[in-house]
Amino acid sequence: MDAATRVKHLTDGYGTLEGAPLLAAMHEVFGGRIALLSSFGAESAVLLALAAEATPDFPVLFVNTGKLFGETLRYRDQLVKRLGLTDVREIGPTADDLAAGDKDGMLFRRDYDACCHLRKTVPLDRALAAAGLEAWVTGRKRFQSTTRAALPLFEAEGDRVKVNPLANWDKNRLEEEFTRRDLPRHPLEADGFLSIGCYTCTERVAPGADPRSGRWAGSAKTECGIHTTMIGTAR
Template identity: 45%
Template sequence: MPQNDLGRRVASLNDWYRLNAAHTVLQHALNTPDSGQLALVSSFGAESVVLLHMVSVIRRSTPVIFLDTELLFTETLVYQQELAERLGLTDIRIIRADTLEATNEDPDKTLHLRDTDACCALRKTRPLERALQGFDGWITGRKRYQGGARAEMDFFETEDATGRMKVNPLAHWTPDDVRTYMEENRLPRHPLVARGYPSIGCMPCTSPVKPGEDSRAGRWRGEEKSECGIHIVNGKIVRQGVTA
């Protein structure tokens, strides 16, 4: 679809669904032909179970893309398997870095110590771009309260660099909304949450968060970075400062 047409459609969707609930937004995105083919991209992290559960209720055959960076916590890998089975998700696509690229660029898996952006590009950004080929858009669990460039996020966005639509059903949710949904639906939490990890990524680049810190303060601690690069705005990787 031409970018100007996609932009107009996204603007119309945001205007129409501005006061609607997350479930309604997701239901529309997954069931209307105008949305095209969508995939849910999930980290199976601290809050991922909310959107995964919604998808399992609305359309459990929705493709779910999980980026296995091969640097994840063992707890995340176990949680991913258990959650996919419990929710009955039927199309889990586990994506990894290209073998040849990984051998050439990070043979000993220490690239994150030298260049975190390059490591994220190798293990997340490029694999995801390949996985999304053929899809018209993707669904994310991002929320405004996570701050930075996410603070003004709408339900529907355009990716100028790819021509895809991005759907953010939980954009307007608060931390209390997330907790309430999990409790009401008796959903299992990621085991690392109880150990002080409110935001969970790769093991080498994720640390516990202290009381009073921003929920993403443990991601790439000490660096001018809190995004891995898979979220692109106007063709550019979004960079956000970390509250230390």
């Protein structure tokens, strides 16, 4: 069954689920051949908590680009311990990748897209293939930006399925879940960083602005390249 057909079947069979029940169902449907991709950013704790509730050994992929805030790495360690996650896999560019594509570590100044491809997309593609994964979970939500406004619960991307359990959640619901579960916040959020990626390409967000406006500020770039399915269709 190809990914597009599988998406239709999943939508028909599980389209009314969300959160932990959906994650538990997907873990079973895919026989464990599914992983959650997390940046351990400003809103990540909720999805990680739901995954831990579904099953503590839900695989989590964490892309360490080598350009992340130290606060993000410490927050990752805090959440993993707090939630009891037992299968967090750190991935990232290899020394050979960097020697070939970003020898001086300054590629981000020359080409945002090339840097994201080298440090995020390539490691993720490699990890998905190596683990034989048939599906992966994202924390994207429709309210986050105009490019995500039409985000579906399930997407086909190549021969894999992407699952977006929080697609329909709004900011208020996220905040309620943070409070209900007493989840710790990313330490940079209080300082105005509402969408947190690499320190080289992340800025504070102005009050009332698009939460992702601090990413690659001043450029037309809105996505790192990992999530491209909805770009152009959701504007």
